[in-house]
Amino acid sequence: MARSVQNLYCAGMPRPREFDENHVLLAIRDEFWDKGYAATTTDDLLRVSGLGKGSLYGAFGDKRSLFLRVLRDYDDANLLMLRERLASAARGIDVVREFVLGLTGDPTGAVARRGCLLANSNGELAASTPDVAAEARRTYDAIATVLTAALERAQGEGDLDPGVDPSEAARAALVAQLGLIALGRTGMDIGALTAMARSALARLLPAPAQ
C-alpha cells in the first residue's frame, strides 16, 4: 500500500510532457464552445487536442473536471481583459459601450451566433450542475463591479448623467449584454442586433443634460 520512504530521496525524474497545456486547453475550450458540453464527446476532445486518453485523463481528470477547468480559465481571462481595458481606456464609458456592443463587432454574425461560453454553459447546465451556476454568479458579479467602476469614472469624465446610479446602470448594461447574447444565438440579422444594442445603450447610459 504505502510507498517506501526511501523513494523520497532517491527518485528518478519523470518523463516530461510532450504537449503545451495552454494550447490544448484553448483547443478544448473552442470545442466545448462550438458544440456545448453534452454534445462534445471524449473522442472530439482527443481529436482536437491531439492527445491520447491516458494523457488527457492523467492531466485534467474526467470530462466534467476538464470542462469546469476550461470554463474557469475562460471567465478569468475575460475578467482580466475587462479590467485591463478599464485601466487603459481613454474614457470609462468606452469600456461599457464596448462590453455591450462586443458581439456586434463581427459583420458576418459568426461571433454573435457562437455567443459566450459562460452564457451558453449556464443555459445548458445551470439546472443540473450547481458548480456552473455558482461560477456564473461569481463572474457576473465581478463583471458588474468592474462596469460600476467604469461608470463612476464616466460620470467624473462628464460622459454619464450624474443622476444615474452607476451600480444600477452597470447591472442594466450586463442584463442588456446577456439579452443580446441570447438573441445573437438565434442567428438573427446582425444589423438588427447592432441596432438594438445601440438603442439599448442610448437609453441605459444617458449623457449629462447640457
Add this chain to the structure above:
Amino acid sequence: MARSVQNLYCAGMPRPREFDENHVLLAIRDEFWDKGYAATTTDDLLRVSGLGKGSLYGAFGDKRSLFLRVLRDYDDANLLMLRERLASAARGIDVVREFVLGLTGDPTGAVARRGCLLANSNGELAASTPDVAAEARRTYDAIATVLTAALERAQGEGDLDPGVDPSEAARAALVAQLGLIALGRTGMDIGALTAMARSALARLLPAPAQ
C-alpha cells in the same frame, strides 16, 4: 407492397388511444424544461408520460421530433397568452411591465432558476439544430410585434413618453427580459434580480414629462 383497395371501404376500426395527448405533452415539456434536451433520456420521457416505447414513438416520432413539437406548442401557447393579455389589459404598458417582470413573480426563485424553455433550448441547441434557432427567431419576432402594439397603446394612454419609438422600446424590453432570464438561471438572489428588472424598466419605459 400496395395495400388492396378493398380495405378502404371495409376496414375495421382501430383500438382507441388510452392516453390524453395534451397531458402527456405537458409532462414531457416539463421534463425537457427541467433537464434540458441532451440530459433527458428516453427512459425519462417514458417515466413521466407513463407510456411504453411503442406508444410514444408511434404517436410522436423520435426524441428530436417530440422535442420540437413540445417547443413549438410552448411558444404558441405563450404567444397566445401574451396577445390575450394585451386584449384584456387595462393599460398597454402593464403588458410590457408584466412581460419583463415575469420571472420575478415567484419569491422562492424557483421560477427564475427554471428560466424559459425557449431560451434554455436556444442556448443549448441553436448551434447544432437550426430548427431551434429558427423557431427562436420566429417567436422573438412575434413577441416584439405584440410588445410594440402594447407600447403604441401605452403612448395613446399617456403611460409612455411620446418621444420613444415603440418598436425600439419593445425590442429593448425583449432584450432585457432575455438578460434577466439568463441571470435568473444562475440562481442569484431573487430580490436583486427583481431590483434589476424594475430599474431596467424605469430606464426603458420613461413616463411622459408632465
Add this chain to the structure above:
DNA sequence: TCCATTGTGGCCCGTTCGGTCCAGAACTTG
C-alpha cells in the same frame, strides 16, 4: 548502464443511449 518515475496512446470494458420490432390486447364493423 540501470533504475525509478511519469508521460503516452490505444485497447478494452461495462453502461446507457436512442430506436426498432413483435406478440398480444382492445376495439369497431360486418
Add this chain to the structure above:
DNA sequence: CAAGTTCTGGACCGAACGGGCCACAATGGA
C-alpha cells in the same frame, strides 16, 4: 362471432458513451 386495424409495452439491438487499464517510451539521477 370473426376479421381487420391500431394501440400497447417490453424485449431486444447496434452504436457510442465515459472511463479504466496496461505495455511501452522517455527522461535524469545513481
